[in-house]
Amino acid sequence: MAESILVTGGAGYIGSHTVLQLLLSGFRVVVVDNLNNSAAVAIKRVSELAGEFGKNLAFQQIDLRDKAALNKLFDLTHFDAVIHFAGLKAVGESVQKPLLYYNNNLIGTISLLEVMAAHRCMKLVFSSSATVYGCPKEVPCREEFPLSALNPYGRTKIIIEEICRDIHCADSDWKIILLRYFNPVGAHSSGYIGDDPHGVPNNLMPFVQQVAVGRRPALTVYGNDYSTKDGTGVRDYIHVVDLADGHVSALKKLFEGSNIGCEAYNLGTGKGTTVLEMVAAFESVSGKKVPLVMAGRRPGDAEILYASTAKAEKELKWKAKYSIEEMCRDQWNWASKNPYGYGSPDSSD
Numbered sequence: 001m002a003e004s005i006l007v008t009g010g011a012g013y014i015g016s017h018t019v020l021q022l023l024l025s026g027f028r029v030v031v032v033d034n035l036n037n038s039a040a041v042a043i044k045r046v047s048e049l050a051g052e053f054g055k056n057l058a059f060q061q062i063d064l065r066d067k068a069a070l071n072k073l074f075d076l077t078h079f080d081a082v083i084h085f086a087g088l089k090a091v092g093e094s095v096q097k098p099l100l101y102y103n104n105n106l107i108g109t110i111s112l113l114e115v116m117a118a119h120r121c122m123k124l125v126f127s128s129s130a131t132v133y134g135c136p137k138e139v140p141c142r143e144e145f146p147l148s149a150l151n152p153y154g155r156t157k158i159i160i161e162e163i164c165r166d167i168h169c170a171d172s173d174w175k176i177i178l179l180r181y182f183n184p185v186g187a188h189s190s191g192y193i194g195d196d197p198h199g200v201p202n203n204l205m206p207f208v209q210q211v212a213v214g215r216r217p218a219l220t221v222y223g224n225d226y227s228t229k230d231g232t233g234v235r236d237y238i239h240v241v242d243l244a245d246g247h248v249s250a251l252k253k254l255f256e257g258s259n260i261g262c263e264a265y266n267l268g269t270g271k272g273t274t275v276l277e278m279v280a281a282f283e284s285v286s287g288k289k290v291p292l293v294m295a296g297r298r299p300g301d302a303e304i305l306y307a308s309t310a311k312a313e314k315e316l317k318w319k320a321k322y323s324i325e326e327m328c329r330d331q332w333n334w335a336s337k338n339p340y341g342y343g344s345p346d347s348s349d
């Protein structure tokens, strides 16, 4: 019998791509999402892309803080493991509305962990972030580096990582993998699912894509006086399908019976790319010009951030495959086929 996986936040950007890879790998999947930052149509499209495996996907619109609803779901369904994506993720908004972030991300996670513990479902993969490294003293970032938060969003990730370490200390039946994503970009090669953030995009590539389809006039480049090859910030961009495959590898690690405990792994490519290099790669695959406006540095931005990939390669037997050009090609394929994401021009802002 195939293992059954609960995916929280599975209607979102990374979640939807991961659910597809899970289905194609033979898992049964139940998605729980409150659709706060996503659309139910994403689930429908994942099911279609999964072909015959689509029948192994179910969706429940539940807020994780609704513990009674979660309990009911766990009473009715046996889950072998949980992948926990659900959370709010906009850094700037977290500075403006810290309580919203602490409430949603922390209370949602505690509610989930309590229900899991009550049902003795003790295998968890959690979506952490490279943001937990703050502004590191050196790169590449290794998992044992000290953690520091630059904003409330980042603090929720560090706190949840600590909670996971504590629950494992208290009960060694917990097997937990904390995945620290670097900068996910791109979309499934079908162009049928992709990133569709509500409101003005915070992240570079969703913004670039909206400029390319004419929804916004220009990209503001935050800082061109960094000590990098062209003065703009360096990040480790990773194709979202590579990231999704990293979750399948993490689950396999949890199921192989090793005494994993509670371990953190970076998911990145190990390569740094500047903002201008990303824009040039996107222009080249799309044939679209992306007008730029040079501006000052964005507060809290690190200069250079990229991953050490050694631990994930060795222990998860996972390595990113896709190049920057392939990330931009798939981002453009999604953007050009869905210029308003899952919505319509009327529903966009």
Ligand code: NAD
Binding pocket: 008, 009, 010, 011, 012, 013, 014, 015, 032, 033, 034, 035, 036, 037, 038, 062, 063, 064, 065, 084, 085, 086, 087, 088, 089, 104, 108, 127, 128, 129, 130, 181, 182, 183, 184, 203
């Ligand atoms: P997303 O917003 O597209 O997906 C998150 C999903 O969680 C959404 O569908 C949203 O509706 C749902 N959700 C939020 N709060 C919920 C709640 N209380 N109950 C139920 N559902 C809830 O974001 P994403 O980019 O797919 O990110 C997924 C996870 O990965 C998040 O935890 C995020 O912090 C983390 N992460 C994202 C990035 C990135 O750049 N996208 C980088 C590092 C880490």
Ligand code: WQD
Binding pocket: 089, 091, 128, 129, 130, 131, 182, 183, 184, 202, 203, 204, 205, 207, 219, 220, 221, 222, 223, 232, 233, 234, 235, 275, 298, 301
């Ligand atoms: C990338 C580069 C910007 C937008 C954020 C979160 C992090 C993680 C990933 C969730 C930087 C520059 C951006 C724009 C720009 N998310 N930029 N103009 O800041 O590395 O990480 O997303 O966990 O927590 O902080 O990603 O895409 O915002 O920025 O010049 O309009 O692009 O300055 O150098 P970042 P990003």
